[in-house]
Amino acid sequence: QVQLVESGGDSVQAGGSLRLPCEVSGNTYSSYCIAWFRPAQGKEREGVGAIDSDGSTRDVDSLKGRFTIFQDNAKKVVYLDMNSLKPEDTAMYYCAAHDFFCGYPDFASLDLFSDWGQGTQVTVSS
Numbered sequence: 001q002v003q004l005v006e007s008g009g010d011s012v013q014a015g016g017s018l019r020l021p022c023e024v025s026g027n028t029y030s031s032y033c034i035a036w037f038r039p040a041q042g043k044e045r046e047g048v049g050a051i052d053s054d055g056s057t058r059d060v061d062s063l064k065g066r067f068t069i070f071q072d073n074a075k076k077v078v079y080l081d082m083n084s085l086k087p088e089d090t091a092m093y094y095c096a097a098h099d100f101f102c103g104y105p106d107f108a109s110l111d112l113f114s115d116w117g118q119g120t121q122v123t124v125s126s
Helices: none
Strands: 002-006 011-013 018-026 033-040 043-052 067-072 077-082 091-098 120-125
Touching: 002 091, 018 033, 018 091, 018 120, 043 067, 043 077, 077 091
Parallel strands: 011 120
Antiparallel strands: 002 018, 018 077, 033 043, 033 091, 067 077, 091 120
8 A cells, every 4th residue: 555645736827837746655566557636527536647657647638738647756756737727627636546557548447546645725716
């Protein structure tokens, strides 16, 4: 099991940018998928992107060009870069992990993820 701690949430104006780190500690997995989620209408949470241990990423079509995931293996941090933020991006953002490669094309089945962070709040004002 790993521990995940998100940070970087803030209040920004529409059009702004944020970078959310997800720090990973504990018994890290040799193979893993780390994904970012947020609550969504009609769902408990929706995936906004993921990365696995070989660096392959999973994007969400509706967020391509605005949201990017990358990782710093040395620091054990996975980042979610969010650009051109919109008021509808306002949410609590969570990172989560499981111990095998991310699913393709669907990476965001919640019941696959065994480890979750506490979340970080992003608020975008118009």
